[in-house]
Amino acid sequence: MNSKCQRVELNDGHFIPVLGFGTAVPLEVPRSKIKELTKIAIDAGFRHFDSASVYKTEDYVGEVIRSKIADGTVKREDIFYTTKVWCNCLHPELVRSSLEQSLKKVQLDYVDLYLMHFPIALKAMERCKEAGLTKSIGVSNFNRRQLETILNKPGLKYKPVCNQVECHLYLNQMKLLDFCKSNDIVLVAYGVLGTQRYTGWVDPNVPILLDEPVLCSMAKKYNQTPALIALRYQLQRGIVALNSTLNEKRVKENIKVFEFQLSTEDMKVLDGLNRNLRYINVSQFAGHSNYPFSDEY
Template structure:
């Protein structure tokens, strides 16, 4: 199945189907990763206020623009509003700070990072404390309706500060609620998606409404910290995947990415290793057969690798927590300082 290099958004702009993920990229490494990615042909960079790396990404992008290697309008930048910035009075202020850090006049796609808001008590500090906690380690959450946050994000589009807005880490009911009530419809949903957790129902839900679907953790996020979810062997160790990769003379990571892309899903592989960054982009020169797609479909475990344990079990009962059923498998987290 042929794969288009970009996905058309509801606003008419195109979003490249392969982006560089930057979560967990250490300060001092992410800038070089962005430089390598842009030189390799990437035109989509995914970040977030919560990653604390927007400034370094902005420096790398500005450098490449000044060198004449890329034009700003050819690079698609996604960033995400911190959960501690979701109060309506904070949304524009936080957006302007992201624009300053990214050294750009506009953001291509701006997402609500998670539907559960966090106290903004430490946001005025430098650097901002985006994850204040109680003594028991649970995050200090607040009770801001994501719809109220959304209304403010719509104003950002009106002002030209943001071109498209979307959501991350929401369930189907939350997405539907925003979609029905929004003046500007969600252009994109970004959620965990990989061969063990393929999200068929959610992907179909988005497709029917013209919402672009992005996958984080598309190769199983082998570097995710223990606080995020269950300890498992790497997804890339699946024998069936190794066999398919060998047949195509590709890496297992490339097979996993291609599988999602053939489903029309935008992929956001993260790496700071130059060879892997380049390899993850070399996914347009082969095709998985229908039989191979079915084999990959057969390894589905409906296994969430990201279970947000760092929120603390008490917050699994928060009215906007998207998956309260995760409380049954909750394992005490280590704190956000581990992320």
């Protein structure tokens, strides 16, 4: 089956599908659940899979990707696979070994995108790209100031292709998006549908995004689910949107995001829902000099 996903070009010439499937699962859910969801996602047309060593699901996701390559459903070059280096591996010599461990778990020769989960080590990331272990390198959870520091680094070989950040209707990241676009950096959004199920990471008292009345009435207007409206909003802003769900029906539903378009007026209405609400603020890192969420954006 051909992918239904559209792609955008990164600043290094590679292409990324604009709709991605996230492979983190909450602690109380068996890791193996991601196997059946990944299989359903590939069959539905997803080709972009976002993972990380800290998710502890890479071996399951890799097993499904390899089986789908073996049975001819996809070729390796059809799949866009992202992994990330976690905060405890940012010492330069650990950056490459972390990537090699991810490749061993997923059993692929290379990843398509390797991200720094939080701001710190760049030179070692560049060496991973030069070694052919990753096609592209990017960053995650960087604010504008931290991006500028990297972009102004003397001897910078490879500009980050993307910045993966929390972004949704309640935190639309308008200023950061404008900055990224002006520097040819793709903004990749996680938490697009809200992230209530990650207990321990998310304040249980925050409002549930998909219950937002404006979103629900717009979903009725377009005869779509609130999740599809929230996803479509991001794609029309030029954002790469990651979604993850434990519901098999929703996996198949969410790929339908390419089948309709929101009007300019409705996009403005959705812009107006922003309230700078961050679901995931990793407050345990708040005292660190590189903590990214103290700045306005």
